[in-house]
Amino acid sequence: MRSNSKRALLLEAAARIVKEEGAAKLTLDAVAQEAGVSKGGLLHHFASKEALIKGLVEHITDTFVADMEGRVKRDQRETGKWSRAYVASTFQGGSESDGLTTALIAALFAKPELLGRFREQYDSWQNEIQSDGMDPVLSTIIRLATDGLWFAELFGFGLLDDGLRSQVQARLTQWTEGEART
Amino acid sequence: MRSNSKRALLLEAAARIVKEEGAAKLTLDAVAQEAGVSKGGLLHHFASKEALIKGLVEHITDTFVADMEGRVKRDQRETGKWSRAYVASTFQGGSESDGLTTALIAALFAKPELLGRFREQYDSWQNEIQSDGMDPVLSTIIRLATDGLWFAELFGFGLLDDGLRSQVQARLTQWTEGEART
Numbered sequence: 001m002r003s004n005s006k007r008a009l010l011l012e013a014a015a016r017i018v019k020e021e022g023a024a025k026l027t028l029d030a031v032a033q034e035a036g037v038s039k040g041g042l043l044h045h046f047a048s049k050e051a052l053i054k055g056l057v058e059h060i061t062d063t064f065v066a067d068m069e070g071r072v073k074r075d076q077r078e079t080g081k082w083s084r085a086y087v088a089s090t091f092q093g094g095s096e097s098d099g100l101t102t103a104l105i106a107a108l109f110a111k112p113e114l115l116g117r118f119r120e121q122y123d124s125w126q127n128e129i130q131s132d133g134m135d136p137v138l139s140t141i142i143r144l145a146t147d148g149l150w151f152a153e154l155f156g157f158g159l160l161d162d163g164l165r166s167q168v169q170a171r172l173t174q175w176t177e178g179e180a181r182t
Numbered sequence: 183m184r185s186n187s188k189r190a191l192l193l194e195a196a197a198r199i200v201k202e203e204g205a206a207k208l209t210l211d212a213v214a215q216e217a218g219v220s221k222g223g224l225l226h227h228f229a230s231k232e233a234l235i236k237g238l239v240e241h242i243t244d245t246f247v248a249d250m251e252g253r254v255k256r257d258q259r260e261t262g263k264w265s266r267a268y269v270a271s272t273f274q275g276g277s278e279s280d281g282l283t284t285a286l287i288a289a290l291f292a293k294p295e296l297l298g299r300f301r302e303q304y305d306s307w308q309n310e311i312q313s314d315g316m317d318p319v320l321s322t323i324i325r326l327a328t329d330g331l332w333f334a335e336l337f338g339f340g341l342l343d344d345g346l347r348s349q350v351q352a353r354l355t356q357w358t359e360g361e362a363r364t
Contacts, residue, residue: 119338123339136346141323141327143330144327144329144330145327146330147329148330152326157297157301160322164319164322168323172323
């Protein structure tokens, strides 16, 4: 097994434990067992639980940012492109919570200081959203509604059925394109 | 000290620990010490850590629901009254995270099954929001944006400055009153 894929396997195992058993059950021993990797093999990649949580946060943040930046680059229209990308990248996640995302948030509560990478990136893309030519009040509402969807699916409450979810995504996207209909 | 106020004191101490040290540090001993109450005194109110977390979740949920229902009853206008109340009750929290709210979410990760009361109530008021006469896509966006604000302030990322926060609240409220401007 290549080293990178073993690392990914360990991160996925950690995410599964958090999702299914709660963040309190996240230990290095549990992760090694869940991944079918020896404790030594795990320690080679993650020397401590903090290193594992940090790895999760970085993996999720970087994946999300890469997806959003790809959309921004491909977007032909300047105005609203960051808001559009933010809506699209978040909504594509599907209505089932992504295990890695679950782990991100869950982990933060155990070690809030590990939020660092995510917080920096979040502030950075919010700055882009605020300055991509839209009315800042409307772009902020679009961002907050998108975050609201993400959290609802993360926690599994107040879920939207697929039809309403698509309509919400379409309406938010229309707004980024300058359509004035509420 | 009256029994009710000691209970409140214990809940506040638990919330402070979660907020300042993380959910992993929430133990009955730590709560007793933080509240300046004997372990026996604490156990009289909360026989276990689960009972304490359940107490927190119920306290926060009931306080929020009572506030929102009061607004609905006082509202002269039928259409959009639940959406309006949801925006108002959430935004009044101030831009600093409320300690009890922090504790609610933090606790959920340790014991997701204790989410019960909150989840039921959430589903119940979402039903009201969906059926208070507004376009359901717009009322859903208002709800999601309101949740997004709440989560941002809970986690302390992507915070809005006070001016933008007020403008967002005003715009969402206008939408509940049937004003069509995005």
